[in-house]
Amino acid sequence: AQTVTQSQPEMSVQEAETVTLSCTYDTSESDYYLFWYKQPPSRQMILVIRQEAYKQQNATENRFSVNFQKAAKSFSLKISDSQLGDAAMYFCAYRRRKTSYDKVIFGPGTSLSVIP
């Protein structure tokens, strides 16, 4: 069975600094997707970034980038120039590549605080 682990339940970062959130996963599949979702307090969950396992290049979206290490089954999220609006719960998620629906496996989450 696939599992997703986030070993840091809580993290904090100074505004304008860089922070890295860790995620590891376990799977026997070779083709899959990885996601980072952000859920601010009392606001809806949004996709931050996604990575397709067959792509070697690490995904980036503005200040957000990932370090995808397929062999190590590691998928960390780097947030550069942290802003107050980055404070949120961050969930790492995994999904097998299938044409029909397959369940998204979420990690337990990392709560990120941004210190002004």
Add this chain to the structure above:
Amino acid sequence: DTEVTQTPKHLVMGMTNKKSLKCEQHMGHRAMYWYKQKAKKPPELMFVYSYEKLSINESVPSRFSPECPNSSLLNLHLHALQPEDSALYLCASSRSGGKGETQYFGPGTRLLVL
């Protein structure tokens, strides 16, 4: 427009009440989902509808009854709930449910069962 809307935002109900949660999207998505989320926990999948047909039921108790009247609308009917059912109920949608599609989440309905 990448919006999923949910009503009501908050709901308080007694254990004998019957209520419904509503979710709507106008993105032309054909897969819609209900999740349950407890505080500081990840969402737990409850149901998946694909092309208006129930395709996944994650062994959810029968006091939760989903309904998909059309491709834009998803309801969750609640009856005889227990206090432990108090949670944030999230709706999400995606294009067709396949591959690694992005799921778009609604803001959720915060449910309190007394």
